[in-house]
Amino acid sequence: MDAIGRAARAASAMLAAVPAEAKAQALRAAAARLRQDCGRVLAANAEDVAQARARGLTGSLVDRLVLDPARVEAMARGLEDIADLPDPVGGIIAEWERPNGLRIRRVRVPLGVIGIIYESRPNVTADAGGLCLKSGNACILRGGSESFASSRAIADAMRAGIASAGLPADAIQLVPTTDRAAVGRMLAMAEHIDVIVPRGGRSLIERVAAESRIPVIKHLDGICHVYVDAAADEAKARAVVMNSKMRRTSVCGAAETLLVDRAAAARLLAPLVRDLLEAGCEVRGDEAVRAVDPRVRPAAPEDWDTEYLDAVISARVVDGVDEAVAHVNRHGSHHTDAIVTEDRAAAARFTGRVDSAIVLVNASTQFADGAEFGMGAEIGISTGKLHARGPVGAEQLTSYKYVVLGDGQTRP
Amino acid sequence: MDAIGRAARAASAMLAAVPAEAKAQALRAAAARLRQDCGRVLAANAEDVAQARARGLTGSLVDRLVLDPARVEAMARGLEDIADLPDPVGGIIAEWERPNGLRIRRVRVPLGVIGIIYESRPNVTADAGGLCLKSGNACILRGGSESFASSRAIADAMRAGIASAGLPADAIQLVPTTDRAAVGRMLAMAEHIDVIVPRGGRSLIERVAAESRIPVIKHLDGICHVYVDAAADEAKARAVVMNSKMRRTSVCGAAETLLVDRAAAARLLAPLVRDLLEAGCEVRGDEAVRAVDPRVRPAAPEDWDTEYLDAVISARVVDGVDEAVAHVNRHGSHHTDAIVTEDRAAAARFTGRVDSAIVLVNASTQFADGAEFGMGAEIGISTGKLHARGPVGAEQLTSYKYVVLGDGQTRP
Numbered sequence: 032m033d034a035i036g037r038a039a040r041a042a043s044a045m046l047a048a049v050p051a052e053a054k055a056q057a058l059r060a061a062a063a064r065l066r067q068d069c070g071r072v073l074a075a076n077a078e079d080v081a082q083a084r085a086r087g088l089t090g091s092l093v094d095r096l097v098l099d100p101a102r103v104e105a106m107a108r109g110l111e112d113i114a115d116l117p118d119p120v121g122g123i124i125a126e127w128e129r130p131n132g133l134r135i136r137r138v139r140v141p142l143g144v145i146g147i148i149y150e151s152r153p154n155v156t157a158d159a160g161g162l163c164l165k166s167g168n169a170c171i172l173r174g175g176s177e178s179f180a181s182s183r184a185i186a187d188a189m190r191a192g193i194a195s196a197g198l199p200a201d202a203i204q205l206v207p208t209t210d211r212a213a214v215g216r217m218l219a220m221a222e223h224i225d226v227i228v229p230r231g232g233r234s235l236i237e238r239v240a241a242e243s244r245i246p247v248i249k250h251l252d253g254i255c256h257v258y259v260d261a262a263a264d265e266a267k268a269r270a271v272v273m274n275s276k277m278r279r280t281s282v283c284g285a286a287e288t289l290l291v292d293r294a295a296a297a298r299l300l301a302p303l304v305r306d307l308l309e310a311g312c313e314v315r316g317d318e319a320v321r322a323v324d325p326r327v328r329p330a331a332p333e334d335w336d337t338e339y340l341d342a343v344i345s346a347r348v349v350d351g352v353d354e355a356v357a358h359v360n361r362h363g364s365h366h367t368d369a370i371v372t373e374d375r376a377a378a379a380r381f382t383g384r385v386d387s388a389i390v391l392v393n394a395s396t397q398f399a400d401g402a403e404f405g406m407g408a409e410i411g412i413s414t415g416k417l418h419a420r421g422p423v424g425a426e427q428l429t430s431y432k433y434v435v436l437g438d439g440q441t442r443p
Numbered sequence: 444m445d446a447i448g449r450a451a452r453a454a455s456a457m458l459a460a461v462p463a464e465a466k467a468q469a470l471r472a473a474a475a476r477l478r479q480d481c482g483r484v485l486a487a488n489a490e491d492v493a494q495a496r497a498r499g500l501t502g503s504l505v506d507r508l509v510l511d512p513a514r515v516e517a518m519a520r521g522l523e524d525i526a527d528l529p530d531p532v533g534g535i536i537a538e539w540e541r542p543n544g545l546r547i548r549r550v551r552v553p554l555g556v557i558g559i560i561y562e563s564r565p566n567v568t569a570d571a572g573g574l575c576l577k578s579g580n581a582c583i584l585r586g587g588s589e590s591f592a593s594s595r596a597i598a599d600a601m602r603a604g605i606a607s608a609g610l611p612a613d614a615i616q617l618v619p620t621t622d623r624a625a626v627g628r629m630l631a632m633a634e635h636i637d638v639i640v641p642r643g644g645r646s647l648i649e650r651v652a653a654e655s656r657i658p659v660i661k662h663l664d665g666i667c668h669v670y671v672d673a674a675a676d677e678a679k680a681r682a683v684v685m686n687s688k689m690r691r692t693s694v695c696g697a698a699e700t701l702l703v704d705r706a707a708a709a710r711l712l713a714p715l716v717r718d719l720l721e722a723g724c725e726v727r728g729d730e731a732v733r734a735v736d737p738r739v740r741p742a743a744p745e746d747w748d749t750e751y752l753d754a755v756i757s758a759r760v761v762d763g764v765d766e767a768v769a770h771v772n773r774h775g776s777h778h779t780d781a782i783v784t785e786d787r788a789a790a791a792r793f794t795g796r797v798d799s800a801i802v803l804v805n806a807s808t809q810f811a812d813g814a815e816f817g818m819g820a821e822i823g824i825s826t827g828k829l830h831a832r833g834p835v836g837a838e839q840l841t842s843y844k845y846v847v848l849g850d851g852q853t854r855p
Contacts (some may be wrong), residue, residue: 405546
């Protein structure tokens with residue numbers, strides 16, 4: 032691991048000085064090589080899938096693992112999309128002059144070396160590796176054991192492509208073992224790794240956060256809320272609630288809890304609940320919600336703290352925006368929450384007081400996504416407040432330095 | 444500690460919604476109360492000083508501890524200066540509209556709760572508390588045992604002033620014990636504290652960084668370099684080197700190593716070394732440096748990695764800007780480094796490749812200071828790359844959230 036760390040540090044020093052176009056060309060070369068090596072990647076993936084089935088993995092876990100030509104092509108195109116993004120490095124974030132004539136510039140620079148620890152999705156190898164390279168960072172990838180052969184084949188193709196474009200292959204390194212102890216060593220290499228980004232289920236992320244001696248950008252799941260205010264428009268409320276919950280139930284931006292203002296309950300609760308039930312969503316409600324439809328199940332206390340990631344929603348009535356804010360801040364995960372209202376004051380109070388990375392007014396929580404924000408590819412959504420909050424794209428994988436231009440100034 | 448954490452979290456939720464002028468008034472009220480309680484603060488300080496002397500503390504440690512009316516007045520004025528700074532919270536950092544009509548705003552918000560762990564300077568209680576309040580954060584202060592009574596008296600005065608202005612007194616809390624175990628508990632309260640800022644010597648900072656379960660913004664000392672390039676102007680080189688080393692030798696921005704381009708050595712090495720020696724600075728040099736003056740002592744390998752914080756400098760000749768950059772990145776502390784040159788290409792190569800928070804061209808390393816940058820008060824200089832790098836002022840104690848304004852948009 033130490034040799035990997037030193038190689039990554041050396042590569043990152045080179046990458047920091049590489050012009051934007053050279054990085055874009057390396058990403059396109061990696062994409063081309065990935066297409067060229069598609070057969071090799073699929074063969075490696077077949078090994079992984081066979082072993083997974085042998086170990087008796089279930090359908091959804093295997094499905095995450097399986098690659099086919101379309102998925103490999105999607106990875107390659109993803110790298111080309113990253114190549115086409117604006118380069119985040121080198122831009123002047125701010126510039127000002129001091130009375131003594133010093134010109135101070137805050138200039139965007141790469142973070143350095145990024146450690147990515149992920150589970151069974153082999154495409155993370157390409158997505159994360161590409162985003163790190165775009166932002167001028169070297170990365171150390173530690174994929175899941177189930178997808179090890181696939182990840183190695185993908186990483187080998189990308190390294191070959193990067194090298195063919197004249198950049199250091201060690202810009203992307205895959206930890207060459209599935210030994211769990213390697214993760215522990217990685218999380219202790221503070222001298223070689225600047226930030227750790229875990230991608231996977233809560234248990235992985237919690238283990239990484241608990242063990243890491245290196246700062247962690249957490250990509251946590253979300254307990255997202257939709258609050259329907261007294262001043263909500265019925266059509267918008269019904270559209271936003273339905274889309275937030277049912278568009279895709281397995282994403283971290285999916286709504287898990289519906290809050291309805293008591294003053295709007297008589298008007299909106301029945302249609303909102305009926306829409307959800309008729310769409311095949313189980314509704315677990317408080318007494319007021321259960322009163323509008325016998326199919327509503329009683330909500331238990333733990334429902335308010337549960338991320339279903341399924342066609343299930345908890346629902347309750349609250350007394351106005353302040354009780355809604357209190358519920359969200361107490362039971363939510365500081366990820367993404369929405370208010371539906373035509374009342375600007377209520378919207379401002381909700382967006383101002385809800386302590387979440389993303390707060391929406393009259394829009395679906397499922398917009399919680401870097402691409403939907405116009406940031407291009409993302410490595411995840413940060414629910415932490417330090418450094419990066421919300422979608423983590425190429426720009427969030429950078430730091431800055433101060434460049435101060437003088438003419439011989441000395442400090443009195 | 445848990446009760447303190449919960450109280451801080453509750454106070455931070457209130458502070459996040461407080462308008463700028465209310466925070467400024469609370470800071471002025473805290474300053475007024477500090478002046479009013481000056482006698483009480485000095486009496487408490489006298490206790491601390493007596494105990495310190497009884498425990499046989501040395502002159503400089505006691506000097507850091509001692510308060511007098513002028514130092515209390517300086518703390519009060521410092522709080523008023525912070526009150527007059529622009530408020531960092533609530534500003535729109537970026538705003539854009541998506542093709543679907545969603546308007547996305549990145550809005551500056553407080554971090555939440557900041558834990559400050561410091562040593563014997565009681566004025567940190569006022570400076571750090573004021574800066575946290577300015578940025579809308581609650582803070583938990585853990586002062587050194589030597590200055591405990593002084594810190595408590597200062598914190599009590601500030602809390603009373605804040606409360607008199609209608610803001611929660613728990614915006615500033617002092618850990619009411621000098622028990623070392625309290626620090627360990629503080630560093631584990633990730634649910635109540637969002638970031639830890641240690642202020643003090645290397646041993647304190649290293650202990651905090653090693654133990655903390657909470658992100659740490661490190662304010663480390665600095666091994667700062669001045670590189671005098673072949674194309675350096677002699678007058679600027681002599682002024683910048685002398686000021687970088689000798690203006691104040693005890694600050695983290697003081698230069699510790701002089702690097703001179705071999706191509707400039709014949710012209711500049713002798714006057715640079717003579718200036719330093721005649722100013723009373725010990726010079727430890729390589730052979731080329733020793734050759735210009737018999738008073739130069741031989742540099743040992745460890746000199747290149749030593750922060751003297753004293754009238755001592757290590758000096759060597761390097762082969763051009765690339766060897767200078769390599770030396771700085773290998774031996775420096777990523778804090779502050781300067782190049783003296785009239786050659787724009789050399790300056791750009793140095794500023795682009797030196798991996799430090801602050802890189803100066805033709806200016807003294809002693810400008811490494813938030814006030815000198817025009818940022819007003821600072822809580823320290825971050826040598827880390829995540830979240831904050833360089834001077835950490837009120838703005839660096841904030842995060843952001845995304846506020847997304849829609850009109851009923853749903854995601855396809």
